[in-house]
Amino acid sequence: MAVHVFTDEELEGLRRFPVIGRAHSENINFFGGIDVDVKGELAQLGPTGYRPLRARYPLLTSRARRRPPGQRNRPSASRWGHKVRSMCVSARTRQGWRRGAPPTRRRIPKMSAQQMAVPRIGWLTDTAAPYRWAVWEHLARHAQLTLFVLEKGGRSGGRRVPEWPAHSDASISVGDVSFPIKTVPTVRLPAAGRQIRLPMWPGDLPRGGVDALVLEGWDSPAYWLAAGLGRAAGARLVGFWEPTLATHAFRRGLLPWAQRRFFRGLDAAIVPGEAAKRALMAMGVHESKIHIGFNPVHVAGIHAAAAGAQRAAAPAPGHCFLYLGPLTARKNVSALLEAFWLLGNPRDTLTIAGSGPLREELEELRDLLGLGGRVAFVGAVPYDRVPEVLAGHHTLVLPSVQEAWGTAVEEALAVGLHAVVSRACGVAESVNGMRGVFLADPVGSGIATAMRVSRQCWEGPVAEPEILARTPVAFAEAVLRAATGGSVR
Structure with missing residues (x-):
């Protein structure tokens, strides 16, 4: 009986193919040897050291995975998918819809010359x-x-x-x-x-x-x-x-x-x-x-309506601050009361014009801070009286912690007032740099600092405010x- 001595390379091949004999049609001679082309078998191995003998899970392989690389998948033709696409695309897109074809990009409507006229x-x-x-x-x-x-x-x-x-x-x-x-x-x-x-x-x-x-x-x-x-x-x-x-x-x-x-x-x-x-x-x-x-806002109309009231107003002994807006949490009126208390000038006054669910709570805070004689709650102001109310004050304060815009700032600047504006207001960056505008963080100390600077810089209403150029037209x-x-x- 011939005895075949395996080399190290052949043994490595047998280790990688433990059931290689089952893949041959001949019966295995247990009393002899099997000739294996080790180098040929090794040449067919993949980078991981295994040779796939068949495709894996052919019945579960999706159609999209069997497509050539780079080919775009078509949209689903299911009943619900078609309904969703029909609701999402425009009428013009639906007219040219073909099953299995991607929807065309919607064009932005353009007006004709007659429509633009x-x-x-x-x-x-x-x-x-x-x-x-x-x-x-x-x-x-x-x-x-x-x-x-x-x-x-x-x-x-x-x-x-x-x-x-x-x-x-x-x-x-x-x-x-x-x-x-x-x-x-x-x-x-x-x-x-x-x-x-x-x-x-x-x-x-x-x-x-x-x-x-x-x-x-x-x-x-x-x-x-x-x-x-x-x-x-x-x-x-x-x-x-x-x-x-x-x-x-x-x-x-x-x-x-x-x-x-x-x-x-x-x-x-x-x-x-x-x-x-x-x-x-x-x-x-x-x-x-x-x-x-x-x-x-109607800056020209507000400016003209407030001019006469400003000329007729009597001089105040101190600086007059004003808040104009609703009394809600995001308006941060409690921080304004704290800032006014930090100023500590007994001649200054603060008018809070507005109504809302926090009025009673804010009035209690005013009394707790000992500001009852210098802080007045006057309720909501009709729009036609806004120029008159603005004309009787020097600085508008908007201390909001969240404000999409802030039209009261525009109205105050149109009258020639100073404005202390929270940096959390959308209008802050647009009016920054205008005369009489002071930005502040929406906390008591930051608002108090800006109010103090506004009081020190006050020399009367601003002549020809820059906001007048921002017209509704x-x-x-x-x-x-x-x-x-x-x-x-």
């Missing part, structure tokens, strides 16, 4: 704020404007302010122009510390007859439904964005995802300054879609450019 603009808002009147007046002169107002249960007692201009259930008059107004009855639902609005009948939302739809919010189902209806009708969608990266309220979770999806789907967005523009670009909105227009022009797809200044 007299565009039809719909404006959806949850409150007809008085500082928007001058903007609507200019838009109504250059476009066919229709105002849609979200109302609680269809009643005029929702967020509609009593200082509305002359209006009826069908039209509103501002200056010498008038335009249609339509109310959208809604139901308020509490969610995430705020109230969202759900339309009682979606048919009341703007569905057609407009070339562009301006959406003044995003955080209510009413705005999402209006955006979907406007998209289906082929209208350009224009949104508003005010917060900066520092004042952005939502940073993680479902709401930031919904926020990004909403603004990325718009055709244009209007921001009040470069800081808000950077925040919108951080969400993935392309720079070409963003139009800058300073968030306006310029803001309305930015809205027109965004609504018609015009160029960005």
